[in-house]
Amino acid sequence: MFKTVTNEVLDLIGVNETSRILGVSPNTVRRIADSGKLKCIKMSSTGYRKFERSIVEEYKLELYQIEETNNANCKQISLFDFEKEMKKEKMKNITAKAHPAHYLMHKYWGRKPHNVVAEYIENYTDVNDIVLDPFMGSGIVPIEAIKAKRKGIGIDINPMSKFIAENTVSNVDINIYKELANNIISEVSKECDELYKTKCPKCGEYCTAEIAVWDKGYLSRIRFKCKNDGLVLKDADKYDLELIEKIKKNKRSLVYQHKISYPTDKVLKYVKRSGKESIDELFTDRALIILSKLRDRISSVEDDKMKKLLLFTFTSMLANVSNMLPGDLEKVTYKSGWVISKFWTPKIHTERNIFHCFQLRVNAIAKGKHEIEDVDEKLIDLFVQNSNNMKFIEDESVDYIFTDPPYGESIAYLALSQFWNSWLSSDVDYSNEIIIDTYRNKGYEDYSYRMLCTFMEMYRVLKDKHYVSFTFHNRDLQVWKGVMDAVRGAGFILKDVTLQEQAVSSGTQGINKMNTLTGDFVYTLLKDSSIKNNSRPTIKPEESEMYVKKVIANLVKKNNGITPSKLYEYLIPIIVQTQSYLDERGNALDIEKILKDNYDYVEIESGKIGEKYQWVKK
Template sequence: MAKANRNNDEPRLFKEKLVPSEPGSDDFFQTEYEGSRDGAVECLGQTFPSDEKRREYFLDKLREKLKDPAFRKIEGFPIGADEDILALSDPPYHTACPNPFIADFITHYGKPYDPRVPYSREPFAADVSEGKNDPIYNAHSYHTKVPHKAIMRYIQHYTTPGDIVFDGFCGTGMTGVAAALAMQSEDARVPSSIAPVRSAHRRSILADLSPMATFIASNLLRPIDRRNFMQTVKAVCAAVEAEVGTLYLTRHTGWKVRDRKRLKHKQYSHHSPSHGRVEFTLYSDVTRCPECSAETALYDVIVDEQNDTLRSDLVCPHCSAHVPEAKWEPVKTSIYDPVLKRTIQQLRIKPVLINYTVGTTRYEKLPDPEDLLIHDKAVDTLKTVCLPVVPLIPGKETQRNVSIGVTHLHHFFTPREHVFVAALLERIRGVCDSNLRQMLLFALTASLPYTSRMRRFRADRKGGGPLSGTLYIGSLITPPNVIRTFERNAATIADSLCPPVDPLRQHVIGTQDAGNLQLIPSDSIDYIFTDPPFGHNFDYSELNFFWEGLLGVVTNQKPEAIVSASQSKGIDEYRDLMERSFAEYHRILKPGRWLTVEFSNTKASVWNAIQSALERSGFVVANVAMLDKKQHSFKAVMTPTAVKQDLVISAYKPNGGFEDRFLTE
């Protein structure tokens, strides 16, 4: 593994050393980054004996701030108890509420606006194309993201090293990542083989209305000690395995996956005293034929196993009637919910296939009576090991699955996977080291969509995952082994974030409304890059509730800039909310400096609303260019009215000299 180039004079939070590579690597050695978090640390001009003492000091200050009624009345303050907010926070770098330390950060790192200091930039007019296949970009899933390498080009053009960059709709914090990695280079296109020069990076202030978004952003920018992290991952997983690991055992009675097309495996099995480890279970909706009323698993009539496709002509195995898929009737059943402690109605689903491992070989099998007993044992375990009772909030996405009986967050998980997610969450919250605890929670939240009932079956057997931008639960699902999914995600995150993105932690993140930035002084920000909500495209607060409901801190929807029937917000309300945000951008940006707005142009009305909001807030639009993110989301690819390239607006905050220069050119 090639060692990254470094500036030898810069301070380091991490020591580098060569260690033997992990099994499966093509390299003999790899670079390991060891943390020195037990030593003295400096933060906003103060020195602390250790990083934990730093966190304790600022947590106490935040705890006192949370007792101030005026602080809690800040527009967009998230919904959550003080202790839940404190548990998610790592002040002053990140708070799961408006960040009261932003002004201190600007005082420490910022440069006061001085009209005598020359600043001259032309609008960045080039079209930008950057792909999404980057380890940092893919460390944690989210509904929309702009690749940080694309943002870096704008930051390098409009700023100089040491400048403060702001993003009030930060999402997963790609603007913060770009600011930390920005190089002082004439060529804004940074080859992946060249390590960033830390002394040339910019500082960042990030904000978002969503506690989940800012939580992701904070962890992408958090320095990580890879060895300690992975050791803790293994310890947590071992503890959960010891507690409930037998729920993933299955008797070895199946066939090799590679042989599945050559065997009449519905009649095939062999008796074996040994067991395998479940990798995933394929569940199917149970449906009723409208012709004969016989019940059957949808999988049996719709999946063509020989050709790995879904049939369009469905034939009832009982009466041989040809029935279109839409006419098959869902079968509901009454079940006892041990979490709610009452009987509920849900769509009936049944396991139809189990994929498991013996040694290093993958097998498949039909569920046997022992597997059904394990399912019952998982349901019984939920009486003592379970997620909290969290009812789903109103909304298009959150109520999408109510018709099949999904009314609470824990209904997104099958019983066995529910047990493992709850057990992991409990063990993670018991980890003493705050940085490790936050990173473990980060890895778990990255795993949740893929361990839930949202993980769809693919007939071609090529992976499978949630339908992006939705909370859709399909008729054929494949919830996987939670422990193995968590371990894989943790390893991916560790690899992606080593070396650390921002080892000096020159950033602050707050969970707050972009339309109310009262904690940021006027004329204090050097550049703004922002990727605002796309009008009606994504119901962010509803989608994020899947995570936030479990974390205990939830988005305040009142100031959410969105077109949403469930929130009674149309295009006019959206424009007004965006105007409030741009007006605050205009206030905090230094005169003569630039704002870049990345926006997906899905509807002319939304595009017009953005332009109107910009102009009415005082900005002058100088240029509109294209940003191609290369790989497109499901909606961008499949929706006929959607475009495949985002628009990038370059606007500036006028001042006298700046305007005069443009008039003379």
């Protein structure tokens, strides 16, 4: 029930304050308003929902059930039936929303749509329940849990995961943060601003370079603003090239005198590209000098929370000031960088002014922090830990698990995070990473075993008759088998499979638009200790290939041709349910080979990623 208001003076409160009064999550407040049970006022200027405080208070008294506590004379308010009625075993695809500012403060890969995670948490839990994510990544699950007034536990082997999540929810004074950041920029720039000096070819004035474009290892073009001539684009001249040589020599001297330091960690083979052997090779000499001094100045900050948030700002900027940004020689500008999951430096790359970039990140982080300033950080517990061993969590103490486990060899999160971890001098446990990486002798067997250990731990800590939801996105049936064997081996019962759309295209989708999945499968599992899980496949291995071929043929015929995404949406759940992953020789079925041998891949009239081509009968 909506009413639009303009100038009427009312005691209006927002969704967050309403959720605090009612003791439910903001999403539940929105649902109650949408149902017409709580009058909602829609502001004409912004479109935001507002509520009259008196009506909210009346609604609270009317619908909450008052129960006498057993050991006190006081009364306790329990969650009303509206939220409990929403609980359902199966979920449908949820329209994914764009990430809000607090999830854009720092780059990370494979972030799931926050509103989808929130919906699952709302559906399977109640206020004050405990929600766990043993592969938390950037921390969306535990963060969404505490936003919904649950308790969130996040675990990840990657130190950056804890670092990103804890800084996202940390309670700091944003005005003090901005003031301190600006002071640091001022101090370090006074010491290093000479490194960005260039001459205007029109008036001869010294100016500060904003962007430099390098071509095959040599400084080529520069962009800057001149107080006399405005925006200037120019070729690097003798002064600029001599400055670069001077900086190169100066860097060697500063390192020798131990006045600067920067990471020289060897890049792991799995993510190596462009012949770059170590982390420092991903930056110019000028950047390494300034970054070293900037990090040292931040490290001198006494307040621990403020120091961490400033270091968070520092690492969030690193990719933008690295050599991984493609450059445009004509316009002297940059394009989107680090769009693939490797350390790739293009032959023509951009070098951006670090002080400008740091200021931009300060503004972005301040915006994100304002969004989440009402969240109680005390409700979240974060751990850098191998998910195979969660001894610090008691048996049957968790109400719900939502997680996004490693997708085999799709993205090497830990190896890519070396880019940040190395600057923070973090200790990283690569040996216990769950990944398929032939360079480190981590194959399917190791992956499957570690996944089984994690799912067994998940089963141990989860309460009986409670649920797990996990997302997955991979075409390799050997990887699927490893995951589903872990599910069954741990004792879980598969209750639902949903193909959930993504908020944005993944790194893989950005490259391979012809043949890609456009979402993640969300598997919902039940822990029921009274039911023995049947792990026997319904299709014999010697019949698997023929069975899958028939399923594909029926899908292609029924749909008059089928896109990869739609094919896998129907096919994967069938393969999972029947356990028809392997052929009679024990090898994983090659779905792509089956398709290429029997079908043509043709272009259709559709601009959507994953729907531009489809398989048709030859």
